Amino acid sequence: MSVDRDSAEWWDLVAKGVLAVQRCSSCGLARFPARAFCAACRTEGWSWAAVAPEGLVESWIVSHWRAAAPFTVVRVRLAEAPRCVLYGTWRGEQEPRRGQRVRALFADGPLIEWTA
Amino acid sequence: MAKRLLDFRDAAAVAGVGYTPFSKDSGVSTLTLACRAVLAALEDAGLTADDVDGLATHRVGDSAAPSVVGPALGIAAPTWYLDHFGGGSVSHAVVGQAALAVAAGLAETVVCYRAINARSEFRMGTAPNPSPETQYLAPYGYGAPVQQFAMYARTHMLKYGTLPEHFGQVAVRQRSYAAANPRALMRTPITLDDYLGSRPIAEPLRLLDCCLETDGACAVVVTTAERARDLRRPPVLISGAAWGGGDSFLAPGEPTVTAAAALAPRLYGMAGVGPADIDVAELYDCFTYSVIVQLEDYGFCAKGEGGPFAASGEGPPVNTHGGFLSEGYVHGLNHVAEAVSQLRGEAGERQVPGAEVALSTAQPGHILAATSALVLRKG
Numbered sequence: 157m158s159v160d161r162d163s164a165e166w167w168d169l170v171a172k173g174v175l176a177v178q179r180c181s182s183c184g185l186a187r188f189p190a191r192a193f194c195a196a197c198r199t200e201g202w203s204w205a206a207v208a209p210e211g212l213v214e215s216w217i218v219s220h221w222r223a224a225a226p227f228t229v230v231r232v233r234l235a236e237a238p239r240c241v242l243y244g245t246w247r248g249e250q251e252p253r254r255g256q257r258v259r260a261l262f263a264d265g266p267l268i269e270w271t272a
Numbered sequence: 273m274a275k276r277l278l279d280f281r282d283a284a285a286v287a288g289v290g291y292t293p294f295s296k297d298s299g300v301s302t303l304t305l306a307c308r309a310v311l312a313a314l315e316d317a318g319l320t321a322d323d324v325d326g327l328a329t330h331r332v333g334d335s336a337a338p339s340v341v342g343p344a345l346g347i348a349a350p351t352w353y354l355d356h357f358g359g360g361s362v363s364h365a366v367v368g369q370a371a372l373a374v375a376a377g378l379a380e381t382v383v384c385y386r387a388i389n390a391r392s393e394f395r396m397g398t399a400p401n402p403s404p405e406t407q408y409l410a411p412y413g414y415g416a417p418v419q420q421f422a423m424y425a426r427t428h429m430l431k432y433g434t435l436p437e438h439f440g441q442v443a444v445r446q447r448s449y450a451a452a453n454p455r456a457l458m459r460t461p462i463t464l465d466d467y468l469g470s471r472p473i474a475e476p477l478r479l480l481d482c483c484l485e486t487d488g489a490c491a492v493v494v495t496t497a498e499r500a501r502d503l504r505r506p507p508v509l510i511s512g513a514a515w516g517g518g519d520s521f522l523a524p525g526e527p528t529v530t531a532a533a534a535l536a537p538r539l540y541g542m543a544g545v546g547p548a549d550i551d552v553a554e555l556y557d558c559f560t561y562s563v564i565v566q567l568e569d570y571g572f573c574a575k576g577e578g579g580p581f582a583a584s585g586e587g588p589p590v591n592t593h594g595g596f597l598s599e600g601y602v603h604g605l606n607h608v609a610e611a612v613s614q615l616r617g618e619a620g621e622r623q624v625p626g627a628e629v630a631l632s633t634a635q636p637g638h639i640l641a642a643t644s645a646l647v648l649r650k651g
Contacts, residue, residue, distance in 0.1 A: 214527070215527070220475075244412055
């Protein structure tokens with residue numbers, strides 16, 4: 157999977173164990189995924205802002221993909237940046253629950269995974 | 273809002289529809305499928321390729337372009353064409369844009385087609401996807417349409433108490449319609465137990481929630497309403513056409529509301545009708561869940577009530593050909609073609625008595641950030 161130019165730095169931060177969102181320099185909006193422009197104020201200035209690697213489970217699926225063992229993917233809304241939604245592999249013995257508070261695991265890849 | 277320069281309600285009509293057989297392996301190229309469907313639609317209309325001055329399709333890097341299909345059929349220098357990037361979400365925009373082109377006098381006879389080998393050649397989700405969001409999804413084994421719709425279906429279940437049985441009734445009812453459709457790939461009736469026992473694909477969705485990956489093509493001929501009245505078949509007027517809107521997988525918004533909710537008022541407003549006027553609805557059914565959420569977003573029931581509403585069979589008959597779940601999936605145009613058959617009164621055993629107004633819709637905007645729909649009326 158190729159990483160695009162807008163997102164390369166975000167993935168570099170993930171590789172260092174940092175979960176970041178963009179913070180608009182003009183209006184302060186926290187946004188994800190990485191984009192040059194703020195969709196609220198349409199300006200280009202921004203900086204990375206590390207956020208707590210925590211969120212709330214919004215939904216999940218259990219995927220049965222050909223020969224692979226079933227795996228669960230969660231949709232998570234970041235606790236400190238509720239406009240930002242991420243998807244990732246679920247690492248847990250139990251099925252996730254709606255609204256469950258979860259934290260990010262930084263896995264090789266780099267990848268973001270989620271656990272209780 | 274800009275002043276509307278052209279009111280194209282009922283200005284254009286569908287004058288012909290054509291299909292190739294639907295199969296799991298067509299054995300031919302998408303170019304050949306496209307040519308066959310285009311010629312079949314022209315034959316239905318009583319026209320030939322010499323009459324065509326416009327061609328339109330949508331594709332995602334998986335099919336033959338108008339610039340290839342035109343020359344292949346000896347259609348010299350069309351005055352208008354459209355090669356729309358996109359999957360099911362833009363399927364009805366293609367027809368709407370053709371109606372607009374005809375109404376504006378840019379072309380007189382446009383053939384809209386969609387030709388895919390979606391089982392034997394380009395399986396769904398395997399065509400190159402240029403979305404910058406893919407990098408945030410694919411590393412987790414996520415991003416196939418069934419997974420995305422399963423995620424939204426779960427949200428709807430958690431928020432509104434929608435049940436697997438509600439999804440199941442959609443599948444069961446559509447299969448019963450398909451039993452009366454000789455074109456349908458899946459005609460053997462199923463029960464709710466068959467549904468509940470079908471294997472999980474991406475929970476909460478099961479095999480029988482999913483449309484059929486299909487090889488095939490479908491085409492419709494769009495011309496002026498005036499000319500359509502002089503042609504072979506009863507005209508079906510394009511009363512309303514709307515497209516636009518949408519949101520992305522990573523958008524922060526409410527995932528149980530689709531782009532159709534914003535589009536519906538514009539669509540109905542153009543056509544001068546409301547949900548109560550719809551006699552038959554062909555709702556984009558890539559998965560059972562998309563039918564349920566569109567029953568809400570097109571105003572047939574309140575938000576959150578789509579599950580019980582769909583299961584009860586209230587409202588107009590939905591997906592009378594069996595839909596993508598049971599007839600076959602050529603990305604949207606076969607919904608338009610079925611609506612046309614119903615409004616012509618030619619749907620045989622599955623005919624909705626007295627059908628005069630039909631709604632036909634595209635994928636409601638979860639993927640590729642747009643949707644589109646048509647209101648069609650007996651001419």
